[in-house]
Amino acid sequence: MVPSPDARARGTAALVAEGLTKRFGARTAFEEVSFSVDHGEVFGFLGPNGAGKTTTVRTLGTLLTPSAGSATVAGLPLTADNGVEIRRRIAIMPESPGLYLRLSVAENLAFFAGLYELPDARERITRALRAVNLVDRADETCRSLSKGLRQRVGLARALLSDPQVLFLDEPTSGLDPVAAGVVHDLIDGLRKRGVTIFLTTHRLAEAERLCDRVAIMNTTVRLVGRPDELRERLFARSLEIKTREPLADPERVLSGLAGVESWQRSADGTYVLTVTDPDLAAPAAARALVAADADLLSLSPSRHTLEDVYLQLIDTDVEAQTR
Numbered sequence: 233m234v235p236s237p238d239a240r241a242r243g244t245a246a247l248v249a250e251g252l253t254k255r256f257g258a259r260t261a262f263e264e265v266s267f268s269v270d271h272g273e274v275f276g277f278l279g280p281n282g283a284g285k286t287t288t289v290r291t292l293g294t295l296l297t298p299s300a301g302s303a304t305v306a307g308l309p310l311t312a313d314n315g316v317e318i319r320r321r322i323a324i325m326p327e328s329p330g331l332y333l334r335l336s337v338a339e340n341l342a343f344f345a346g347l348y349e350l351p352d353a354r355e356r357i358t359r360a361l362r363a364v365n366l367v368d369r370a371d372e373t374c375r376s377l378s379k380g381l382r383q384r385v386g387l388a389r390a391l392l393s394d395p396q397v398l399f400l401d402e403p404t405s406g407l408d409p410v411a412a413g414v415v416h417d418l419i420d421g422l423r424k425r426g427v428t429i430f431l432t433t434h435r436l437a438e439a440e441r442l443c444d445r446v447a448i449m450n451t452t453v454r455l456v457g458r459p460d461e462l463r464e465r466l467f468a469r470s471l472e473i474k475t476r477e478p479l480a481d482p483e484r485v486l487s488g489l490a491g492v493e494s495w496q497r498s499a500d501g502t503y504v505l506t507v508t509d510p511d512l513a514a515p516a517a518a519r520a521l522v523a524a525d526a527d528l529l530s531l532s533p534s535r536h537t538l539e540d541v542y543l544q545l546i547d548t549d550v551e552a553q554t555r
């Protein structure tokens with residue numbers, strides 16, 4: 233599971249894409265995609281339908297040949313000559329786990345261990361079943377399993393080869409929140425064991441919970457960073473103030489405060505202060521409100537979610553296209 237010590241020692245990234253592009257005839261699936269993923273990182277790849285996420289996974293996974301650009305996968309340049317060795321070092325869990333429904337869980341895993349020509353198949357299958365908490369379901373046919381359990385068998389299949397880099401394409405697609413939560417916990421467990429994970433998802437809360445960094449993708453990579461970094465980069469910092477009654481003279485109370493650039497009142501009556509320095513602005517605002525005899529209900533920094541960041545970027549793209 234853990235990347236080979238020599239790869240770590242060389243300080244190579246687990247995954248690098250530089251100007252990677254894939255076209256199908258006149259249609260561009262993705263273009264000029266560049267990013268780098270560190271060993272042991274969980275890297276989220278977010279984007280709307282048709283953004284090129286699955287095609288990127290298939291290209292990095294050596295199933296498609298790029299039209300332009302270059303990449304390094306699990307320490308090896310992505311070339312036709314390296315295809316076999318790259319496939320030995322990685323695993324891809326596609327959106328649909330691709331199991332033989334008439335075979336049992338263990339039979340499926342044995343079949344794939346044979347297909348991948350893996351040594352010590354029996355131990356690997358036991359380890360993979362343990363990793364996804366399915367030891368006691370090993371003899372059940374996959375047909376009899378729920379979608380969530382089949383997804384876990386798919387994950388066990390991907391883990392058979394002890395991959396250095398694991399590509400998870402929409403791993404919780406179609407799962408209910410409880411089943412999705414189980415998959416999240418399993419992904420957390422893999423991260424703790426040092427597996428590098430490249431995760432495509434539509435679920436922004438999932439990316440926020442699981443990923444060290446995310447790339448927001450819409451044919452090309454629009455933004456890469458930690459979720460909190462992206463929030464800061466895209467949104468001005470602000471403070472939200474709720475009072476029991478509207479302020480009689482808000483301009484007098486809120487303008488000119490230390491660390492505050494401007495203020496406005498939102499439709500629900502909250503005062504939103506755009507701030508340059510929250511450490512100065514929050515106490516200054518609290519003092520001013522007390523001095524004005526206002527009944528202060530709450531004063532807190534505005535919380536933007538990764539979903540806000542995503543929608544802001546994707547909306548900008550839609551606007552640009554319709555202009």
Ligand SMILES: Nc1ncnc2c1ncn2[C@@H]1O[C@H](COP(=O)(O)OP(=O)(O)OP(=O)(O)O)[C@@H](O)[C@H]1O
Pocket residue numbers: 256259260261262279280281282283284285286287288
């Ligand atoms: N084999 C193919 N031949 C032609 N076009 C393709 C092929 N595979 C993908 N495409 C096109 O490439 C674009 C990107 O598709 P891709 O499936 O990678 O997007 P995605 O971000 O994974 O979308 P979704 O979230 O809906 O799965 C789409 O316009 C798609 O129609």
